[in-house]
Amino acid sequence: MNVIIQLLTGAAGSVGFGLIFHINKRYLPVAAVGGALGWLAYLLLSHHGNHIFVSMLVASFCVAIYAEILARLYGAPSTPFFVTSAIPLIPGSTLYYCMSALAEGNTELAEKYGSQTFLCALGIAGGMAIAWCICDLTRKMKR
Amino acid sequence: MDSRSDSGFLNILIQIGEALQNSGAEIYRVEDTLNRIGYAYGAEEMNVFVITSSIIITMKMPGKEPLTQTRRLKKSGGNDFVKLEELNELSRQICSGRISVEEFEQQLDQILSTATRGKMLLLGNVLAAASFAVFYGGSIWDFLIAGLMGAVIWLLETYMEPICLNSVAYQIAASFLSGVGICVVSRIFPILHMDKIMIGDIMLLIPGLMFTNAIRDVLLGDTISASMRLIEALLLAAALALGFFAAIWLVRGIW
Numbered sequence: 001m002n003v004i005i006q007l008l009t010g011a012a013g014s015v016g017f018g019l020i021f022h023i024n025k026r027y028l029p030v031a032a033v034g035g036a037l038g039w040l041a042y043l044l045l046s047h048h049g050n051h052i053f054v055s056m057l058v059a060s061f062c063v064a065i066y067a068e069i070l071a072r073l074y075g076a077p078s079t080p081f082f083v084t085s086a087i088p089l090i091p092g093s094t095l096y097y098c099m100s101a102l103a104e105g106n107t108e109l110a111e112k113y114g115s116q117t118f119l120c121a122l123g124i125a126g127g128m129a130i131a132w133c134i135c136d137l138t139r140k141m142k143r
Numbered sequence: 144m145d146s147r148s149d150s151g152f153l154n155i156l157i158q159i160g161e162a163l164q165n166s167g168a169e170i171y172r173v174e175d176t177l178n179r180i181g182y183a184y185g186a187e188e189m190n191v192f193v194i195t196s197s198i199i200i201t202m203k204m205p206g207k208e209p210l211t212q213t214r215r216l217k218k219s220g221g222n223d224f225v226k227l228e229e230l231n232e233l234s235r236q237i238c239s240g241r242i243s244v245e246e247f248e249q250q251l252d253q254i255l256s257t258a259t260r261g262k263m264l265l266l267g268n269v270l271a272a273a274s275f276a277v278f279y280g281g282s283i284w285d286f287l288i289a290g291l292m293g294a295v296i297w298l299l300e301t302y303m304e305p306i307c308l309n310s311v312a313y314q315i316a317a318s319f320l321s322g323v324g325i326c327v328v329s330r331i332f333p334i335l336h337m338d339k340i341m342i343g344d345i346m347l348l349i350p351g352l353m354f355t356n357a358i359r360d361v362l363l364g365d366t367i368s369a370s371m372r373l374i375e376a377l378l379l380a381a382a383l384a385l386g387f388f389a390a391i392w393l394v395r396g397i398w
Contacts, residue, residue, distance in 0.1 A: 016271025
């Protein structure tokens with residue numbers, strides 16, 4: 001049940017960011033699917049005991065591939081698809097818990113959450129970088 | 144084209160470059176588009192250099208002296224993907240050689256003059272903040288209050304951002320004010336989960352697009368712009384953390 005709520009609200013959040021970034025209205029449904037998909041990938045991976053960094057990396061990789069596929073289908077740049085779909089992966093919660101631990105003076109906990117936030121961001125960056133490199137390569141090989 | 148209209152053309156070119164940059168394009172895309180348009184209108188040589196804060200174009204038309212114009216970019220990347228798509232479409236049309244310079248200018252003006260999108264932005268803010276409050280385990284009440292604070296952030300963005308010193312100052316002020324708001328409201332109504340609401344609204348202020356574009360610029364080889372963007376994204380994230388931290392600390396201290 002919890003997972004279903006998360007997938008639904010993750011999708012809704014992606015649509016919300018779709019409106020903020022002013023993406024084409026036609027793309028809003030696929031942005032919602034992308035948001036749910038990315039979070040599902042992350043949940044599956046971390047459920048099987050993978051480290052948060054690895055899970056984020058693979059989830060972000062999946063989202064970036066999804067965005068590239070859509071970009072080719074619609075003949076549009078892939079950034080709008082990626083940015084909206086990757087929104088649920090953004091480590092907003094660990095950033096908050098890091099701050100709140102700092103405000104309480106609990107540096108040990110703050111360190112833990114801080115490094116998690118950093119690893120998440122690094123994982124997202126790594127996943128999308130790998131996906132883009134592969135897509136770029138396939139594009140050049142086709143020519 | 145005579146040399147006066149050459150200079151006018153260069154000015155339009157810079158305008159479309161700035162518009163691309165302000166709607167969230169990567170540096171590579173801006174440079175590539177400007178090069179292509181220049182060659183499409185018969186330039187013999189185009190030298191375009193773009194970083195997040197400036198555009199420099201030197202164009203040489205056949206049989207004429209080279210011309211240079213620069214523009215300082217004050218805004219560091221916006222986000223309007225519909226505009227980006229329209230600009231892309233326009234440059235595609237130009238490159239297939241169907242448009243005169245006058246038409247180009249007209250169409251560009253038309254794209255740039257489209258109305259602001261206040262209501263959609265408000266709706267997006269509310270929807271995103273409310274959804275993420277529930278996403279991280281909040282209740283229906285958290286959903287409502289996070290949505291309300293999303294609207295407050297929209298107000299701050301619309302009315303306070305233009306008068307702030309810079310984007311970092313705005314980020315600190317916005318996070319502090321919305322943080323104090325959330326702290327006070329959740330003190331008055333203990334049924335609310337302060338952490339969930341705050342996370343929902345933090346998501347709105349995190350510079351996610353800037354971070355994505357920074358990584359993309361790295362991969363495309365624009366290291367200078369990438370590092371400028373990355374540093375700005377990190378500064379904004381730090382400002383966000385500082386603002387919320389100050390709010391939590393203050394409210395905890397006096398209440």
